[in-house]
Each structure stands twice: as C-alpha cells, then as structure tokens.
Amino acid sequence: MNTPSRAEPDPGLEDLLGFIRDARGFDFTGYKRSTLGRRIRKRMTDAGFHDYADYRDRLETDADEFRTLFNTILINVTSFFRDTDAWSLLQDDVLPEVLADIPSGGEIRVWSAGCSSGEEAYSLAIMFAEALGVEESLARVKIYATDVDEEALREARSGLYQAKALEPLSTKLRDKYFEKNGAQYVFRQDLRRRVIFGRHDITRDAPISRLDLLVCRNTLMYFNVEAQTQIVDRFHFALRERGYLFLGKAEMLLNDGDRFEAINIRQRIFRRRPGAGSTTHTAAPMKIRPGMGLELQSATRARQLRDLILDATPGAVIALDPEGIVVMINNQARSQFGLTLNDMGRPFQDLEISYRPVELRSLVEQSTHEQRSLRVNTVERRLGDELQFFDILVQPISSGPGQPVATTITFTDVTVTTQLKAEVKRVREELETAYEELQSTNEELETTNEELQSSIEELETTNEELQSTNEELETTNEELQSGNEELETMNDEMRIRTTDLDEARAFLEGVVGSIAAGLVVLSGDMKVKSWNRGAVDLWGLRADEVLDEHFFALDFGLPTAPLREVIQQCIASGKRARPVVIPAVNRIGRKITCSVVCSPFNGHNGGVVLLIEEIDIDSGD
Known part of the structure; x- marks a missing residue:
C-alpha cells in the first residue's frame, strides 16, 4: 500500500506562526498543521479576515486579539478525576508502587504538564492525601502544575470551582477537600500550598527533574511527530528510574519500548525502564580568544x-x-x-x-x-x-x-509597627463598612457570574463532544461521498431495470390477456399463480378469488380429478402432455367439452401451464 504524501506547508501560515513566536514567545511550530490551521482560520473568520498577512497586521495593532487567538488554539478541557477507570488503576495499582520505591519520609515529586484550569493537579493532591493522610502528604508531596495558558493558570491558582465541576467527587471527598465560598467551592489552603502553578512550554523549556510521577493527558495529541519525539525525550529525562508516566486516551508510546515499559496500555500508564540512558542537557562551551586572559582576570x-x-x-x-x-x-x-x-x-x-x-x-x-x-x-x-x-x-x-x-x-x-497596625485596622474597618454598602451590587454581579459560568460549562461540554467527533466526521465524510456516488449509480441502474421490468410485465400481461382460451399457471405445490381473462369468461371465477388457492380444491365447472395424473406425468417427464378432453359446465351452466393441454412450467419452483379451450365435438374441432 502506498503511503500518502504529506501536504505541502502553507507559507502564509508558517509566516504567521513565526511572527507569533518572535512577538509573544508562543512557539506553535511543533503543533499539527491540520488542527492548528483549522483553529487559526476559525479565529480569522470570526474576526472578519481571510488572508494571513491581513490578520498579522491586526495582531500587530491589537494586543487583545493575541489573547483571543491563544484561547482558540489552546483548548482547555479537563475535570476532576477525568476517565474514572484510568484514575482508579493509577490509585489502586500504580500509587502503591510509587510509594514503595521511595524511602520512608522521602520527598515525592509530581508534575502535571498541561494542567489547564487545575482540576488534574488538585485530583493528584487529593489522591496522595487519601493514600498517605493529609499530614504526611503536606510534609512529603510536591506537585508542579504547568501550562502555557496564563488565563487557565490564573483560574487554577484561585482554586475556585462551581458545584457542577465537583460532581465527579463523592460528597465525602468534596466536604473534606473543599470549603464553601459563596456560590463556589475553594480547595483547602494547606494542600493548595503544595501545588506549585507556573507557566511552562513543554516544547522549549527545561523539564522539571527527578520526578516520581509525570501526568500529561491529551496534550501530546496536538503536536506533530517531531515535537512529540522531543517532548517524550524531555519526559524521559525528567523521570527518575522506575518513575511513572500517565498519558491520555488519545496518546501512545509506539516507538519507545526500550525506554518505557507499558504498565497498562489501555489506560496509557507507562514506567521508565531502569538503566535506560536519558537525554542530557549541557551548556554551550565558552569561546576564548587570544589575549583574553587579562580581560578575564579584570572581569573576575x-x-x-x-x-x-x-x-x-x-x-x-x-x-x-x-x-x-x-x-x-x-x-x-x-x-x-x-x-x-x-x-x-x-x-x-x-x-x-x-x-x-x-x-x-x-x-x-x-x-x-x-x-x-x-x-x-x-x-x-x-x-x-x-x-x-x-x-x-x-x-x-x-x-x-x-x-x-x-x-x-x-x-x-x-x-509595620504596632501603631501602624492599629491604623491599618482602623482603615480596614472603614473599608469593611464600605464593603457592606457594595454588597448588594456584588450579589448582582455574582448572579451574573453564575449565569456566565453555567454557559461556559455548557460550551465546554459541547466543545468536548465536538472535539471527539470532529475528526471522525472528517474521516468518514469522503467515504460517505464516495458511497453516495455509488448509490446514485446503482439507483440509476435500478430505475432502468424497473422501467424494463414494467415494460416486460405489461407485454406479458397483454400476451396472456389476449389469449381467448383459459390459461392457468400452477406452482409445484399446485397453487394457482395465474388466471387469465379467458379462464374468467369460461368459469366465472375472478383472478383475485383463485390466486394462491389449491387448484384441486377449487369448485368450478371443470372436473379437475382427471387432470391430476396428467399433471404429475408432465411434471415428472418435463414434456408437454397430449390434449385431454373433459366434459364441463361453463359459467352460465351450459354443458361444454373442453380440451386441456398440460405443459411444464420452468419458472419459479416448477409447476405446469394448463391451456383450456372449449371444442365442438360434432364439428370435429
């Protein structure tokens, strides 16, 4: 099978990415071009631009547009203990191994890379506190939580969440680790101090080292193969021997079996293999020119x-x-x-x-x-x-x-001195009085904020669903188009066949209807399948009265018993039988003599064709 060639890079998009990197320090050049280009074009369309150069001019003159663009590119979708099965495996099977590998009382270092609005980092804090107890966790566990999105980090540092965001937690865990704060809940302050939030670009910045557990879920999927390779190298350097790596459902270490052992492939949990060499980070050597010694001494x-x-x-x-x-x-x-x-x-x-x-x-x-x-x-x-x-x-x-x-x-x-503290206390009391006057306005703002938060949560839910189905829809769209063309071709062929069948049926019905003699077609089990106009005129039975009825059970003017043996011989021999002359009574009660010719019927399930014709014995017909 031939591998499809990679799409040629779009010069306009590459120039824009270089400008963003140089102007703001956000390097998106390692991101997948299909995903990145789609999101940037979406923001350009929303802002009313169709050309990369024009949109770059907008970025140069409007600093707020950078923020909107980054929010469009950096999709922050997370929740507490997202993917319950994976977290259960991490807590029940992996965490005991992590703790067993660390000396008693030793520091436990954890990194949540791409932490978004903080739910993942706080989930880790809860998990360790449940395993070790709060006091020991405060003394031993240090959790680094990083992201490139400053707005998401500001939200994470506050530790404030709506009640709906805490629904994945049991009531016991919610009451133990969160305190009610108006309409929201805030993460407990003592454990919050053990979670260190900071901006960090995993494609450029030096990794946090000596880690026991590194969690990076559904972040690698946005980068191309080269960037993913560099990031995995950094992660390998960051982990101590036998340290654990926890990835998202959409990510996989396919070519790193020599460095990472798969603990559970389904839940994407890996462990750094002992003895595997890590990528080193060395500083560039200093260049010394002739005559530099005195300058170095003076500088020293x-x-x-x-x-x-x-x-x-x-x-x-x-x-x-x-x-x-x-x-x-x-x-x-x-x-x-x-x-x-x-x-x-x-x-x-x-x-x-x-x-x-x-x-x-x-x-x-x-x-x-x-x-x-x-x-x-x-x-x-x-x-x-x-x-x-x-x-x-x-x-x-x-x-x-x-x-x-x-x-x-x-x-x-x-x-401050004691006197200044007293002055500060007096000013604080005055501010509290002013605060009470502003309380009514604040309540209105809180109501508006809750409505906005609810809308944001609905949009995040919808966005997550769209994110999971969007690529599937794009993949199947061409298959559906191809199938639709095949169906249209088949439909045209069926329409032609239907027309031909209608014409053939009309022709056959015309032929059968034009036969003056009675024409009866019997199936292999002797049921009537055709009863023409001549048969109706002879015996007075309509076609709808006899169709699918057993021929020998019909009550009409033609005795059928004499025909039983003739029909069986015709079916057995497959040859036309000699005419059989049978006295009968027609539909008006007049006695007549009929000639019955039996021929084999080679149609569906066999059977015979009976041609029944009134004859005049006196005339010798």
Missing part, C-alpha cells in the same frame, strides 16, 4: 567586587539566569529565608521561596516575557508567631536589545 575582580556589594545589600536579593537557575543569593536572603550557598545552581522552582509566601515563578515568567519590572506589595509571611510583610520586586536585567540575561528578586521588609 569586578565580578567579585559586585558580589561583595550585593552580599552586603540590606535587602534580600536572589538572582536567576535565563534558564531559571539560582546564580546569586546575598547574605540577607540567606539569613531571612533559611537559604544556603548550596542552593546556588539549583532550579528556582525547587526552592520553597519560589512559592511561599507568594507564587513567584509565574511573576518571573511574566517579567521575563514582558521585559518589565513587576512589584507585589505587602506580602504576608508568618514565621512562628511573628507576622512579617514584604514588598517584592521582580526585575529583568538586560545587557542590550533582546531577551534579559538575568532576573533579580528583591525582598524589602515592610513589617
């Missing part, structure tokens, strides 16, 4: 001086390289947050300071992407019975045009 002294100055800075400062690796922690940061020099060189996302007292990873991503400083004021940090407040500044460091070469995070202690 300048760098040491800068390090000493930064180390003496009264504010806590942490510096990261473009890959998110910690390259500097000053003295104040080490003493303030319990860090050590050994933490330098580690991924920032592995440090507790990256998510406590506030989620910083997403701020670092946003600051680097937008190339601007971000500030978070009055962040609360509880240290035992002491309450501290910090202003946090995330600042990208650039050496010229292009991406920043580093990012600094500065913590300024703004812990």
